[in-house]
Amino acid sequence: MNFDVGIIGGGVVGCAIAYNLARLGEKDVVVFEKQYPGAGSTGRCGAGVRQQWGLEMNCRLARGSVKIFEQLSSELGVDIEFRQGGYLVLAHTEKQLEQFERNVSLQNSLGIPSRVITVEEALEIVPYLNPEVFIAATFCPTDGHANPLLTNYAYAKAAERLGVKIMKFTEVTGVERLNGVFRLRTNRGDFEVGCLVNAAGGYSKPVAAMVGVDLPTYSERHQILVTAPVPRMFDCMVISFTSGIYVQQVPHGSFVLGIAEDEEPGYNTNSSWQFLEHVAREVTSILPVFGELSVVRQWAGLYNKTPDSQPILGEVLPGFFVAVGFSGHGFMIAPKTAEIMAKLILGIKPDIDISPLSLDRFEKGELIVEPSVVG
Amino acid sequence: MEKSDDDIIVCRCEDVTLGEIREKIREGLTTTEELKRVLRVGMGPCRGKTCIPIVRRELSRMLSIPIEDVLPPKDRPPVVMVKFKSILEGSEK
Ligand SMILES: Cc1cc2nc3c(=O)[nH]c(=O)nc-3n(C[C@H](O)[C@H](O)[C@H](O)COP(=O)(O)OP(=O)(O)OC[C@H]3O[C@@H](n4cnc5c(N)ncnc54)[C@H](O)[C@@H]3O)c2cc1C
Numbered sequence: 001m002n003f004d005v006g007i008i009g010g011g012v013v014g015c016a017i018a019y020n021l022a023r024l025g026e027k028d029v030v031v032f033e034k035q036y037p038g039a040g041s042t043g044r045c046g047a048g049v050r051q052q053w054g055l056e057m058n059c060r061l062a063r064g065s066v067k068i069f070e071q072l073s074s075e076l077g078v079d080i081e082f083r084q085g086g087y088l089v090l091a092h093t094e095k096q097l098e099q100f101e102r103n104v105s106l107q108n109s110l111g112i113p114s115r116v117i118t119v120e121e122a123l124e125i126v127p128y129l130n131p132e133v134f135i136a137a138t139f140c141p142t143d144g145h146a147n148p149l150l151t152n153y154a155y156a157k158a159a160e161r162l163g164v165k166i167m168k169f170t171e172v173t174g175v176e177r178l179n180g181v182f183r184l185r186t187n188r189g190d191f192e193v194g195c196l197v198n199a200a201g202g203y204s205k206p207v208a209a210m211v212g213v214d215l216p217t218y219s220e221r222h223q224i225l226v227t228a229p230v231p232r233m234f235d236c237m238v239i240s241f242t243s244g245i246y247v248q249q250v251p252h253g254s255f256v257l258g259i260a261e262d263e264e265p266g267y268n269t270n271s272s273w274q275f276l277e278h279v280a281r282e283v284t285s286i287l288p289v290f291g292e293l294s295v296v297r298q299w300a301g302l303y304n305k306t307p308d309s310q311p312i313l314g315e316v317l318p319g320f321f322v323a324v325g326f327s328g329h330g331f332m333i334a335p336k337t338a339e340i341m342a343k344l345i346l347g348i349k350p351d352i353d354i355s356p357l358s359l360d361r362f363e364k365g366e367l368i369v370e371p372s373v374v375g
Numbered sequence: 376m377e378k379s380d381d382d383i384i385v386c387r388c389e390d391v392t393l394g395e396i397r398e399k400i401r402e403g404l405t406t407t408e409e410l411k412r413v414l415r416v417g418m419g420p421c422r423g424k425t426c427i428p429i430v431r432r433e434l435s436r437m438l439s440i441p442i443e444d445v446l447p448p449k450d451r452p453p454v455v456m457v458k459f460k461s462i463l464e465g466s467e468k
Contacts, residue, residue: 149412280462291460
């Protein structure tokens with residue numbers, strides 16, 4: 001079977017690229033997903049949506065994505081549970097606070113309504129915070145959170161309605177390039193596509209290798225847990241770049257919590273008891289009442305990382321595009337990134353210049369320094 | 376016959392009806408993992424003890440797959456709910 005565009009990976013990135021291609025008129029698109037949409041990192045992620053970045057491009061990608069998230073439920077026809085309760089970022093040291101002040105002025109200049117707040121103001125937003133452990137904070141009321149499973153599902157369904165073919169349980173096992181087309185081998189037969197997109201998340205490197213491209217990406221386990229639901233305690237995400245912890249109460253009433261940990265590169269997604277202890281220690285230090293909350297379930301997924309923890313986006317060989325290496329922030333920038341990728345594939349000039357995220361930055365030594373990354 | 380029991384609540388923890396499960400199967404979901412992620416069946420404190428057998432039976436019936444080929448979703452730790460406080464007490468011992 002032949003298609004104009006083949007996308008490897010049915011996570012939020014692959015499904016959103018497929019949806020945007022179809023929306024822009026290219027409907028002859030197939031998504032290969034070795035399991036089902038949402039089975040990868042997307043279905044496992046915290047799904048926090050933050051615009052409080054330290055670099056202009058990240059601010060623009062996140063801000064553009066928030067604008068899309070704000071109307072995505074109606075656009076896609078599924079309630080993706082997007083809520084804008086804000087993000088409260090704790091500053092623990094003077095040095096951090098100085099960086100946050102610089103970030104806030106950049107963010108404000110780009111239309112992101114963040115502000116530096118005092119400990120007292122933070123306590124008004126989240127009364128449960130331990131005032132001993134931070135000296136100030138920043139808050140952006142339009143940051144938020146969505147349900148990642150429903151978002152991934154909604155993009156997949158909307159893409160299908162526009163004519164995209166999503167092949168579940170179809171693993172691409174080999175790629176051959178001949179006469180300007182890509183011939184793909186899968187467990188469900190061979191396919192030919194004119195353009196190929198690597199949106200394979202944690203498996204971006206082996207997938208690129210099938211095309212003969214060496215990506216500097218690698219994967220790392222990131223663990224996460226959910227508590228039993230409790231009555232509404234607060235609406236915003238609380239994060240700290242010092243411990244790498246993030247805490248968010250989802251509409252269902254449960255809290256979703258994760259933390260940055262040192263991990264070996266690899267594909268391990270097992271859960272550990274050490275993680276529970278680590279989270280328990282850090283969360284009760286910033287939010288002492290959390291001692292009383294119960295953990296219902298823990299799991300893990302992969303961060304697909306790059307040497308500068310920023311994604312690699314663009315065309316790396318004629319007709320071969322990549323959207324990979326999203327580290328811990330691929331969900332929040334997926335809507336805008338996918339729109340840009342679809343435009344690049346169709347030869348339309350996008351409204352945000354993402355050339356700094358091209359693969360050759362690593363060769364040229366032009367790594368991106370983003371001060372506000374978790375993990 | 377299907378219509379009459381559509382209102383039955385299959386997952387009491389997450390309030391999911393048989394009708395919702397059938398709708399998603401008709402929309403193209405074919406595994407317990409997918410239904411769990413989209414509908415939250417089996418995500419509650421009981422960990423799917425009552426609902427997952429029903430979900431498997433429904434998948435088997437509607438898609439004509441032998442029940443033993445309809446796998447239950449992956450079990451996630453901890454085995455019982457545990458308070459953060461108890462986790463910390465455990466680690467200090
Ligand atoms: C625990 C955790 C918490 C996170 N929290 C956040 C957060 O709060 N905010 C945020 O923005 N981001 C967060 N992230 C990061 C975010 O999940 C990812 O950046 C994002 O989901 C990446 O989407 P993706 O579509 O690229 O990858 P995925 O969702 O992993 O999709 C890739 C898909 O490709 C498929 N695939 C791979 N190889 C093949 C093949 N050969 N053939 C066919 N299919 C293949 C996989 O099965 C998978 O479904 C978190 C990640 C984790 C693990």
